[in-house]
Amino acid sequence: MASKLNVRHASQVACRDCSLSPLCLPLALKIEDIDELDEIIKRGRPLKKGEHLFLEGDSFHSVFAVRSGALKTYTSTNEGEEQITGFYLPSELVGLSGLDTDSYPVSAQAIETTMVCEIPFDKLEKLSDNHPSLRRQLMRIMSKKIREDQQMKLLLSKKNADERIATFLINLASRFRRRGFSSQSFRLSMSRNEMGNYLGLAVETVSRVFTRFQKAELIHANGKEIEITNAMELCILAGGKLADNADVVNIQ
Amino acid sequence: MASKLNVRHASQVACRDCSLSPLCLPLALKIEDIDELDEIIKRGRPLKKGEHLFLEGDSFHSVFAVRSGALKTYTSTNEGEEQITGFYLPSELVGLSGLDTDSYPVSAQAIETTMVCEIPFDKLEKLSDNHPSLRRQLMRIMSKKIREDQQMKLLLSKKNADERIATFLINLASRFRRRGFSSQSFRLSMSRNEMGNYLGLAVETVSRVFTRFQKAELIHANGKEIEITNAMELCILAGGKLADNADVVNIQ
DNA sequence: CGTTGCGTTGAGACATTTCAAAATGTGTGG
DNA sequence: CCACACATTTTGAAATGTCTCAACGCAACG
Numbered sequence: 001m002a003s004k005l006n007v008r009h010a011s012q013v014a015c016r017d018c019s020l021s022p023l024c025l026p027l028a029l030k031i032e033d034i035d036e037l038d039e040i041i042k043r044g045r046p047l048k049k050g051e052h053l054f055l056e057g058d059s060f061h062s063v064f065a066v067r068s069g070a071l072k073t074y075t076s077t078n079e080g081e082e083q084i085t086g087f088y089l090p091s092e093l094v095g096l097s098g099l100d101t102d103s104y105p106v107s108a109q110a111i112e113t114t115m116v117c118e119i120p121f122d123k124l125e126k127l128s129d130n131h132p133s134l135r136r137q138l139m140r141i142m143s144k145k146i147r148e149d150q151q152m153k154l155l156l157s158k159k160n161a162d163e164r165i166a167t168f169l170i171n172l173a174s175r176f177r178r179r180g181f182s183s184q185s186f187r188l189s190m191s192r193n194e195m196g197n198y199l200g201l202a203v204e205t206v207s208r209v210f211t212r213f214q215k216a217e218l219i220h221a222n223g224k225e226i227e228i229t230n231a232m233e234l235c236i237l238a239g240g241k242l243a244d245n246a247d248v249v250n251i252q
Numbered sequence: 253m254a255s256k257l258n259v260r261h262a263s264q265v266a267c268r269d270c271s272l273s274p275l276c277l278p279l280a281l282k283i284e285d286i287d288e289l290d291e292i293i294k295r296g297r298p299l300k301k302g303e304h305l306f307l308e309g310d311s312f313h314s315v316f317a318v319r320s321g322a323l324k325t326y327t328s329t330n331e332g333e334e335q336i337t338g339f340y341l342p343s344e345l346v347g348l349s350g351l352d353t354d355s356y357p358v359s360a361q362a363i364e365t366t367m368v369c370e371i372p373f374d375k376l377e378k379l380s381d382n383h384p385s386l387r388r389q390l391m392r393i394m395s396k397k398i399r400e401d402q403q404m405k406l407l408l409s410k411k412n413a414d415e416r417i418a419t420f421l422i423n424l425a426s427r428f429r430r431r432g433f434s435s436q437s438f439r440l441s442m443s444r445n446e447m448g449n450y451l452g453l454a455v456e457t458v459s460r461v462f463t464r465f466q467k468a469e470l471i472h473a474n475g476k477e478i479e480i481t482n483a484m485e486l487c488i489l490a491g492g493k494l495a496d497n498a499d500v501v502n503i504q
Numbered sequence: 505c506g507t508t509g510c511g512t513t514g515a516g517a518c519a520t521t522t523c524a525a526a527a528t529g530t531g532t533g534g
Numbered sequence: 535c536c537a538c539a540c541a542t543t544t545t546g547a548a549a550t551g552t553c554t555c556a557a558c559g560c561a562a563c564g
Contacts, residue, residue: 075402078491083406097399100392105399129384136377140352142394147349147357149401150327154335156408157452161520192543200409202521207544223529223543239330413552444511454553459512475511475561 014038015117023091023178024065025119028137037134040123043067046115053094053108053116060098062118066090069114070189072198073106084198087111087190089175093141112189156200159239164199165209166237169219173228185227266290267369275343275430276317277371280389289386292375295319298367305346305360305368312350314370318342321366322441324450325358336450339363339442341427345393364441408452411491416451417461418489421471425480437479 015026015038026034042062046069047053053064056075071088085106088094098104099121128135155164177183188195196206213219218234220227228234267278267290278286294314298321299305305316308327323340337358340346350356351373380387407416429435440447448458465471470486472479480486 075406077406077410081410083410085402085405097395097402099395101395101399106402125384125388132377132381135387139391139394142391142398143349143351143353145398146394146401147353149398149405150337150349150358152405153337153401153408154327154329156405157449158329158333158335191541197409203543204522204545205520208520211544443509455511456513456554457552460552463512 015041018067020065020067020091020179025093025134025137028134029131033131036127037119040120040127042118042120044116044118046113047110049110049112049114051110053110054104056105056107057103059103060095060101060121062120063093063095063099063124064108064116064118066092066094067115067117069110069112071108071114071116072111072190072194073108074197075106082197084194087194087198090179096138096142096145111191111194161201161205161209162212163237163239164201165195165206165213166218166234167239168195168199169226169228170231170235170238173231183228184231185225188224188226267293270319272317272319272343272431277345277386277389280386281383285383288379289371292372292379294370294372296368296370298365299362301362301364301366303362305362306356308356308359310356312347312354312356312373314372315345315347315351315376316360316368316370318344318346319367319369321362321364323360323366323368324363324442324446325360326449327358334449336446339450342431348390348394348397363443363446413453413457413461414464415489415491416453417447417458417465418470418486419491420447420451421478421480422483422487422490425483435480436483437477440476440478 014035015021015024016031016034018024018026021027021034026037029037053071066088068090071094072084073086073088073094074082074084076082088108094108094116095104097106124134124138128138155167159167172186172188173183176186190198192206192210193203195201196203199206201209210219210221213234214221216230216233218228218230218237220229266287267273267276268283268286270276270278273279273286278289281289305323318340320342323346324336325338325340325346326334326336328334340360346360346368347356349358376386376390380390407419411419424438424440425435428438442450444458444462445455447453448455451458453461462471462473465486466473468482468485470480470482470489472481
């Protein structure tokens with residue numbers, strides 16, 4: 001089954017018609033300017049699960065907006081194991097961390113069938129020369145990423161397994177919500193293994209926590225299908241800032 | 253004793269005369285343009301150890317460049333304990349993570365006597381409207397921060413106590429080197445407690461690792477004074493990307 | 505000279521990892 | 535569409551690294 005996130009997009013929709021535009025880069029532009037952005041965007045064929053968008057070390061040339069599906073980014077430690085650094089849902093921008101080097105510092109791989117909009121960075125820079133608001137949007141996106149990374153570091157250095165998983169689920173729920181999907185029940189696009197890798201936990205621990213959450217009736221999990229049955233409790237467990245969780249608890 | 257980093261700066265030196273300019277924002281500007289930057293910079297009195305530059309939640313108005321001394325940034329978890337998110341040495345920019353919100357998401361505090369250059373962000377934005385290179389420099393700085401955070405997440409989720417401390421020391425050494433100081437022997441500006449907090453370790457663990465490293469003759473530690481006696485071995489332990497470590501190993 | 509803050513050291517507790525095996529799910533070719 | 539192979543998930547039991555708690559040493563300081 002294709003991701004729910006797929007259904008609403010034809011393969012070659014323009015930014016001005018894309019339902020993601022209020023979340024994506026066009027957000028920064030006036031309606032009459034969106035077409036300018038549209039012209040520099042390249043839309044390729046869909047990536048199948050497992051295909052790479054770029055590899056660590058590839059020369060940096062573009063940033064990418066996820067249109068449907070999902071991506072992960074990862075680096076390889078020198079022992080050869082991978083460290084997942086992020087998951088990307090529709091409207092989110094991948095590749096910005098390569099911006100100050102000549103090559104991508106991470107690899108980006110589709111974890112389900114995924115469509116992306118490629119934005120050549122030199123052209124984006126030129127465009128943003130004439131559009132301060134686009135510039136600021138880019139800065140905001142990076143600044144937001146830095147704050148999210150801070151939250152992630154807090155998670156990795158202070159939270160226990162339960163809190164990590166709770167945080168992860170709440171965060172996903174909130175991102176789904178903002179995209180117009182249910183924050184109560186959704187489908188995880190990543191495997192338990194990938195989740196554990198990202199959260200700094202062994203697969204087995206992830207599995208055990210899911211079982212425990214299920215018994216505590218916080219969630220109902222069936223493979224990758226997740227239903228959050230006690231959002232309030234889960235938020236408390238996650239223990240993040242209320243602002244991040246509010247929309248998950250209040251509106252369902 | 254004041255930090256070694258203090259000695260070369262008079263209190264009101266201009267950017268064009270500041271020895272840090274090749275590492276700092278002026279790097280992005282032509283010599284004749286540096287004075288423009290200079291004019292918007294506010295240089296206040298030195299902060300004493302423990303004084304705050306800004307608090308989490310304060311309204312965002314400026315970014316700051318450290319001129320001498322050192323800062324830490326931290327957030328408070330909802331249980332009230334602090335999570336240190338970074339240490340800042342001279343020429344490094346603090347406050348950029350608040351850029352897309354109206355308030356700072358972290359607090360910034362001096363961990364020794366510290367001088368900063370305050371750069372009001374609205375003025376910096378205006379200046380950068382006319383200086384694409386300054387703009388790009390800002391983007392590069394943020395992008396670099398994102399990559400560093402990725403390394404940090406890797407450290408927190410995959411490395412053990414020894415590897416964490418080794419990585420931390422190597423990283424510090426490398427930053428000192430780039431600022432023209434010895435990478436072999438230096439003074440830690442943070443306490444064991446702060447180091448542990450930052451690295452996701454208990455103070456006691458930090459202390460034990462230091463003792464262990466000393467016995468293995470990797471370092472010689474006397475309180476906050478550190479001498480790296482086997483940089484090569486320490487780099488291997490740190491296990492980071494070679495590029496990050498090269499200058500520590502090769503040149504001493 | 506007691507007080508206070510910081511660093512060190514030891515012993516036991518504990519959460520998570522590791523290892524191993526079974527169960528379940530998924531994809532492929534016949 | 536079934537059967538088989540392979541990957542993923544779950545579960546259990548033992549191993550382990552780090553934390554917690556507690557005590558002590560040391561230096562700075564009023």
